[in-house]
Amino acid sequence: MSEKIILDYGSGGKASQRLIKNLFVKHFDNSILSKMDDAVLISDLQGPLSMSTDTFTVDPVFFPGGNIGSLSVHGTVNDVAMLGAIPKYISCAFILEEGLEMDDLDKIVRSMAIAAQEAGVLIVTGDTKVVPKGAVDKIFINTTGIGSVIADPSPSGSRACPGDAILVSGSIGDHGLAILSHRQGISFETDVLSDSQNLNHLILKLINELGDVHVLRDPTRGGLATTLNEIALQSDVEMLIEQDRIPIREEVEGGCSFLGLDPLFLANEGKFICILPQESAARALEIMHSDPAGQGAAIIGEVREERKGKVILRTGLGGHRLLDMLEGEQLPRIC
Amino acid sequence: MNLLSKFKDPELCHNILGQIKQDIQGDFRFMEVCGTHTVSIFQSGIRTLLPGNIVHLSGPGCPVCVTHDREIAAYLSLSQKDVIIATFGDLMKVPGPGGKNLKLAQAEGARINIVYSAFDALNLAKENPDDKIVFLGVGFETTAPTVAVTIKLAKDQGVKNFSILSFHKLVPPALKALSADKDIRVDGLLLPGHVSTIIGLEPYLFLAEDYNMPAVIGGFEPLDILQSILIMIRQKNDGKAQVINNYKRAVSDLGNPRATKVMNEVFEPSDALWRGLGNIPGSGLAIRETFSEFDASLIYDQDLPEVDEIPGCKCGEVLKGLIAPDKCPLFGTRCTPAKPVGPCMVSTEGSCAAYHKYKI
Ligand code: SF4
Numbered sequence: 001m002s003e004k005i006i007l008d009y010g011s012g013g014k015a016s017q018r019l020i021k022n023l024f025v026k027h028f029d030n031s032i033l034s035k036m037d038d039a040v041l042i043s044d045l046q047g048p049l050s051m052s053t054d055t056f057t058v059d060p061v062f063f064p065g066g067n068i069g070s071l072s073v074h075g076t077v078n079d080v081a082m083l084g085a086i087p088k089y090i091s092c093a094f095i096l097e098e099g100l101e102m103d104d105l106d107k108i109v110r111s112m113a114i115a116a117q118e119a120g121v122l123i124v125t126g127d128t129k130v131v132p133k134g135a136v137d138k139i140f141i142n143t144t145g146i147g148s149v150i151a152d153p154s155p156s157g158s159r160a161c162p163g164d165a166i167l168v169s170g171s172i173g174d175h176g177l178a179i180l181s182h183r184q185g186i187s188f189e190t191d192v193l194s195d196s197q198n199l200n201h202l203i204l205k206l207i208n209e210l211g212d213v214h215v216l217r218d219p220t221r222g223g224l225a226t227t228l229n230e231i232a233l234q235s236d237v238e239m240l241i242e243q244d245r246i247p248i249r250e251e252v253e254g255g256c257s258f259l260g261l262d263p264l265f266l267a268n269e270g271k272f273i274c275i276l277p278q279e280s281a282a283r284a285l286e287i288m289h290s291d292p293a294g295q296g297a298a299i300i301g302e303v304r305e306e307r308k309g310k311v312i313l314r315t316g317l318g319g320h321r322l323l324d325m326l327e328g329e330q331l332p333r334i335c
Numbered sequence: 336m337n338l339l340s341k342f343k344d345p346e347l348c349h350n351i352l353g354q355i356k357q358d359i360q361g362d363f364r365f366m367e368v369c370g371t372h373t374v375s376i377f378q379s380g381i382r383t384l385l386p387g388n389i390v391h392l393s394g395p396g397c398p399v400c401v402t403h404d405r406e407i408a409a410y411l412s413l414s415q416k417d418v419i420i421a422t423f424g425d426l427m428k429v430p431g432p433g434g435k436n437l438k439l440a441q442a443e444g445a446r447i448n449i450v451y452s453a454f455d456a457l458n459l460a461k462e463n464p465d466d467k468i469v470f471l472g473v474g475f476e477t478t479a480p481t482v483a484v485t486i487k488l489a490k491d492q493g494v495k496n497f498s499i500l501s502f503h504k505l506v507p508p509a510l511k512a513l514s515a516d517k518d519i520r521v522d523g524l525l526l527p528g529h530v531s532t533i534i535g536l537e538p539y540l541f542l543a544e545d546y547n548m549p550a551v552i553g554g555f556e557p558l559d560i561l562q563s564i565l566i567m568i569r570q571k572n573d574g575k576a577q578v579i580n581n582y583k584r585a586v587s588d589l590g591n592p593r594a595t596k597v598m599n600e601v602f603e604p605s606d607a608l609w610r611g612l613g614n615i616p617g618s619g620l621a622i623r624e625t626f627s628e629f630d631a632s633l634i635y636d637q638d639l640p641e642v643d644e645i646p647g648c649k650c651g652e653v654l655k656g657l658i659a660p661d662k663c664p665l666f667g668t669r670c671t672p673a674k675p676v677g678p679c680m681v682s683t684e685g686s687c688a689a690y691h692k693y694k695i
Contacts, residue, residue, distance in 0.1 A: 061477075158355070289623060290656040310695070312695060313380075314380070315379055316343065317343075317345050317379055317381065317384060317557055318345065318349075319381055319382065320380055320383045320695055321377055321382075321693040321694070322692065322693050322694060324692050324693070
């Protein structure tokens with residue numbers, strides 16, 4: 001029988017030490033972490049810094065295209081990067097449910113190490129707690145990231161200007177559909193994989209080459225529609241989006257129509273919205289297409305002045321309608 | 336081009352739109368009586384493409400919205416008794432008299448289970464033999480046959496702790512009431528695709544014969560809807576109304592005789608209360624005496640309590656197409672999808688909710 005996590009592992013005693021050494025220090029493998037002091041000394045970050053924290057809970061923990069470990073690194077790396085920053089260091093805190101398989105934890109931690117290495121960040125400090133069965137669902141991970149901001153001025157949701165072009169870095173809805181279909185035990189002919197990935201390298205290229213990028217934001221929870229609405233409100237502008245130009249994979253489109261979901265409201269974990277002056281749009285698209293993380297990128301609309309705070313969708317037919325935020329969860333309907 | 340994308344094809348749609356613009360004479364007011372049509376007309380942007388003299392009205396086509404305050408009061412009162420209520424999720428947040436709804440009742444201790452079908456409710460009864468399960472039967476001809484099958488199954492299997500509170504409604508009698516109402520000026524009816532798959536063409540024929548009302552059974556894709564509008568406009572121009580099945584790929588003129596048979600076996604037409612339209616003779620479905628052991632209104636002696644209407648809510652007028660949702664003084668201010676005052680703002684297929692979600 002394989003080993004399971006027991007409460008002792010979070011006691012701070014010998015068992016905890018063993019877990020830290022044999023698992024975290026081994027996989028995350030860097031000289032700062034292995035010092036094992038109460039806190040880490042960071043001496044090479046200067047100027048404006050970008051910092052972000054997020055707690056990850058996902059059911060299922062392992063999903064097509066990733067797991068909670070890779071997701072917890074990608075999510076925080078991307079959030080730090082959205083300010084036009086180079087993510088450098090990450091902390092992580094685990095809350096583990098008693099009875100979690102050690103093999104599963106090992107896989108998760110290994111995925112975190114790989115994701116961190118790909119992003120070029122170091123996981124430098126962490127914490128582990130084990131709670132009794134039922135107190136959490138298998139595993140919760142919090143990660144906090146920090147990095148130096150290189151964009152000046154740095155991108156912000158309040159900087160979208162009328163006339164700007166709106167780009168998205170790739171296909172929409174993959175992660176949300178991968179999770180939901182897996183959760184419902186439904187598999188489609190072509191498996192839909194989560195898009196969970198690091199975006200920091202592509203963002204660095206954009207900033208380096210284009211200079212001023214007005215808005216960068218990753219449309220995670222609530223999806224593209226919700227994030228566009230947030231930006232429209234923050235910047236007090238209208239967003240006009242061309243439905244035809246929004247990149248959506250055929251499998252995702254099909255799966256959504258089967259499950260009665262709208263891909264525009266599904267979470268993404270490896271895509272970003274980029275809003276910048278019209279004259280930089282073509283170059284931005286080229287840069288995205290030349291990077292593995294921006295393959296499906298497209299210009300999907302423009303920022304306008306008219307209906308402030310609203311997102312308007314120009315439909316495939318050429319009609320117009322509001323693209324609103326989602327109002328809670330959809331419930332099964334009657335006819 | 337696959338079949339479905341053909342019905343979304345912009346070129347084909349614009350072709351029909353061009354013909355609509357060419358043929359229309361004066362104003363044309365059409366009403367759809369199916370929530371799925373309402374949503375599709377907004378979602379595809381058709382509303383903003385039609386010429387200005389076409390007025391689009393949403394009728395009583397959302398089963399949640401037409402459920403009467405007294406019916407809501409009845410199931411809320413039933414939820415206070417020693418039963419487990421099994422219901423479609425849609426009904427949970429529908430506000431009844433005094434702003435009460437099933438969600439609040441649940442918070443106060445009522446036992447309520449969300450189910451996806453009457454069949455799930457029957458299973459719930461079998462899994463919990465010591466509890467009494469009541470399924471809330473709300474919906475049109477589309478839902479009623481499966482409920483009927485479930486009741487028959489319960490009888491065959493001798494399930495004793497399962498019953499239905501039937502507030503099912505029939506579409507044709509409501510259309511009759513609408514057509515007969517002199518206040519409601521409608522030039523054509525877009526008939527519901529889903530309901531028609533069950534009942535077919537025949538039950539609508541009176542619309543043309545008795546009321547000279549153009550009426551078209553239409554599908555839900557943009558091309559379906561535009562074609563149906565064009566057919567209605569041409570009928571009006573000719574002065575000769577007909578009932579047309581323009582959704583032949585899904586609807587047989589005869590409907591689904593097996594479904595209607597089982598529906599008629601278990602239910603019989605009864606008078607029913609509709610929000611906005613009031614009492615319409617023969618527009619409801621009561622459980623027949625042979626199956627009375629499954630009739631929750633008899634088992635629990637549950638009548639329809641007299642109640643005051645929700646103050647300020649104009650759902651009744653909205654459902655009759657007398658006012659557009661955004662003309663209700665509460666629309667978007669006191670009444671929003673997050674805090675709905677009336678049922679038309681709750682259901683995803685309600686006209687107030689659709690206006691709020693999609694209208695620019
Ligand atoms: S906006 Fe609200 S209050 Fe007004 S008619 Fe619609 S549901 Fe009723």
